[in-house]
Every structure is written in C-alpha cells, then in structure tokens.
Amino acid sequence: MLARLALFATLIVSALAGPLAAQDQLPPAPYAYRQLEDPAQEAKAQELMETLRCLKCQSQSIADSDASMAGDMRNQVRLKIKAGEDPEAIRGWLIERYGDYVSYKPELTALTWPLFAAPLVLLLLAIMLLRRRFTRGVGDND
Template identity: 70%
Template sequence: MMRAAYSFVAGMVLALGLATGTPGMAQEERSTAPYAYRQLDDPAKEEQAQDLMETLRCLQCQGQSIADSDAPIAGSMRSLVRERIAAGEEPEAIRSWLIERYGDYVSYAPRITGLTWPLFAVPAVLVLLAFLLLRRRFGAKADEGGEA
C-alpha cells in the first residue's frame, strides 16, 4: 500500500516537473540566438537580412522560410544572417556559406550545377518532345482533311 502511494506521488512530481519545466526550457532555447527575434537597428541592413531570410528554407519545418518559422534552428539561422549582414557581409556570400554548410536544400533558389542540370533540362526536353509528337499527329490529320 505504501509502495503504491509512493509511486503515485513520484508520478505526480514528475508530471508537474514536466508540465512546468517545458515552457522554461523553450524560453531558454529561444534566447540563445541574440538576433533570432530582434531586428537590426539599421533599416537598410534589416531589409537585406529579411529578403535573404525569405529565400532560405527552415531545415526543421521544410515548408517554411526561416523568416516565417518558429523552430529553434530557424531562429539560430535568422540570428546568424542578421549578425553577418550587420558585419557587412554580402547576402550572396551568406547564402553560399549556408548552402555549403547545409546543402542545396536550404535555398528556395536552386543552383544549376553538374549534378542538378538534368532536373532543369529533362522537363524542357519532355515538353519539346510532346509538342513535336502533337504537331506531327494533328498536322497529319489536317493534311488528310484538306485533301478530301
């Protein structure tokens, strides 16, 4: 009987600790990047940072830009972008560094490289092939209809 009461109390303490500890941990995690939720003082530099952040994909959310995401990694990336912009680094240099670090997936504007060019060329070739096949098919029908 005593053991059951002890287990119940221990479970309640654990549940209470988890319920009250989680928001505190989220606040701590949220504040680790100084510019995650704070804009730069210079409006021109903040605009540059904002434009760049809207073109970078959140690695955790995957469907949102780092400007729109509340994920901790997006906050860290926003802070990093703002810090580098404030230091005078060009947005394209920051984008290149992030792509080098996280891969092409981080950018909404993919680069054409030796490995990615087929992704851009194959759809164009398929559209051209479909156009030629349809032209040949319907061109032949038009010629037959015109003779009769």
C-alpha cells in the same frame, strides 16, 4: 531477469530523454526574434531570409518559420549581415553547410542542370508529338 532488463532499458531511455528534451528548451539566439538596429542591414537580412528554406518546416522560409532551427539560422544571418558580410556570401556559406536544398533560388551546376533542362525537353517532346498527330490527322482526311 526480464524485469532487470526492463528496468535497465527504462533507465537508459530516461537518461537519454533529458538532454534531448533540453535542446528545445534552450533560450532563442539573440537575433532570432529581434531585428538589427540598422534598418538598411535589417532589410538586407530580411531579403536574404525570405529566400532561405527552413530545414525543419520545409515549406516555409526561415523568415516565416517559428522552428527553433529557423531562429538559429535567422540569428546567424543577422550576425553576419551586421558584421558586414555580403548576402550572397552568407547564402553560399549556408548552402555549403546545409546543402542546396536550403536555398529557394537554386543555382545551375553540374548536378542540377538536368532539373532545369527536363521541363524544356518534355515541352519539346509534347510539341513534336502533338504536331505529328495533328499533321497526320489533317493529311488523312484528303
């Protein structure tokens, strides 16, 4: 009985492993590693791609990453630029699709304003504490 279960589990794993391995074996998208023919359009695409984070690498932009997902994203950016779409519209589409994390240029929204305000609040708190400490120390010496 145990041998049958082990055989069944092995068959299931091998049946599922094939499609998963095949995903990385697909050929890259047409514009993943090929630039646009129009230099002005390619410059727009490059500028945008440098501000978008690779979701797999996370520490590289999609312009620098060799991950297949970054290649697919580069392809999408180039196709949309070639079709005449505005880079900010493309950024919005990618943020809508993948979330705010995909952009290296976060926008101030109702959800992100605390992230922008927290450093200022901490800086003001530190200044107040230091001022209080130094003014108290100076006054005590008299």
